Structures are given as C-alpha cells and as structure tokens.
Amino acid sequence: MNIEVAIIYDNNWGRPDLKPSWGFSSLVKTAEKTILFDTGGNSAILLGNMRKMGLDPAKIDVIIISHLHDDHAGGLLGLLKINSRMDIYLPYPSNRIEENLGRCEGKIAQVRDYQEISPGILVVAQRDSQSLVLDGKDGLIMLASRVPEKVLKMIEKAKKLKQREIYFLIAAFCLHTPGEMEKMADSFRTLGVRKIIPCHCCGEPGRRILRERFGGDCVDVGVGSIIRI
16 A cells, blocks of 8 residues: 655644644545544644645545544534535544544544454544554555554554554654653564654754664654655
8 A cells, every 4th residue: 555644734844835723633635535533722833734735625524533532622613614525523522622523524433442444444542542454565554643652552453453563653743851752762673663754842852862862763743744655
C-alpha cells in the first residue's frame, strides 16, 4: 500500500506560506481512502492550509479523532460545513462532541477496542484515545496523538492484532521531563519502532532525545510537510 501523509496543522514551522498553530491534523491518502487524522484547533486555519496545499476537503472519506482535546478536535464542526458525508470515528466515550454532529450524513462510530475501516486500515483504541494503523510495505504505519504511555499501549495492541512491527510512528504526543522521555524513547525502541516523526506538542528537549535514540530515523517535520511511504 502506497501511503502519503500531509501535515496540515501543527505548531511547528514548515512552509512559509502556511500558518502554524497549536494543534494537529494530518491528511492520509491511500489507494482506498482519504483520511483526516485530527482536525486541529481552528477550522479556518485548517481549511486555509489545505487550500494552499492544494488539498480538497470535499474528497475526505473518513475523519479519525485521536482524543477530544480542542487542539485535536476543534476544527471538526467547521469542516462538516464543507463536507458532511464523511464517516467519523470518535474515541469512547465521546457524548460531549457527538451531540453536536447532527449535520453529519456519514457514519459516526465510537471505537472501544479496534475497528477495521477497510482492508489494511485499522483504528486502534486505548480508553479515551485512538490511533490510525495502516499496512505498509515494510511494516505498520501508525499515527497517534496522545501522551506517550497511551501510545505505547496502542503500539502493543497494533502489533498483536497485525503480527507486524511498527515501521513508521508519526506521533503528536505530549512529552514530559527529559528523564521520562528517555524511558519512553527506549520503550519505543524496545517495541521495535523503526522510524519516528515527532509532531505537535513535542518540544525541543524531547525531540533531541528522540534524535539521539533514533539518529537519522527521527524525521523533523512542520506544517506543510509531505511524507511518502
């Protein structure tokens, strides 16, 4: 499966013509589906960046919300005004946001454990959080936006479900003290994560530790970056 991931909402600088902002969203294109993972904190910024990147929100098939913090789900309602036909996968429980999705004409699902979207595309949940897992040529591609402890649990679950290693982890997670981050980085390595892309909410101290642990397999990105796998 050929996969393209576009970072369209992030607080890290990338393209100078795009607007960085606190939050995260990425557009994932496969041959079967176009998936928006998180919606950032502001729909105007989200849609403005998409327009400048030549990405059409009307072509999104599926939205996956990693967790219900405003910087990851705040752009959802504005996006629904442009495209109401998308299927939406929410973490469980999510009554607070689901009540406001009346304009959605697609399927709304809450994922408690895991759910297959289509062959090779999986949503894996851990309590109030969820990640996107895709089959890649060299291993699993995983997108996650949460505290590292929950990301670790979802990595373990994805590996067990798919019986494959994590080739690429694209992670917008909140990092803690350098000591805690060193332990997390070692855990990612122990779990077999091959390459890592730290995104939103990952400060420079945490990025430095990941670069030390992963070397050239730690890839820096910002809003506007395109990853082709």
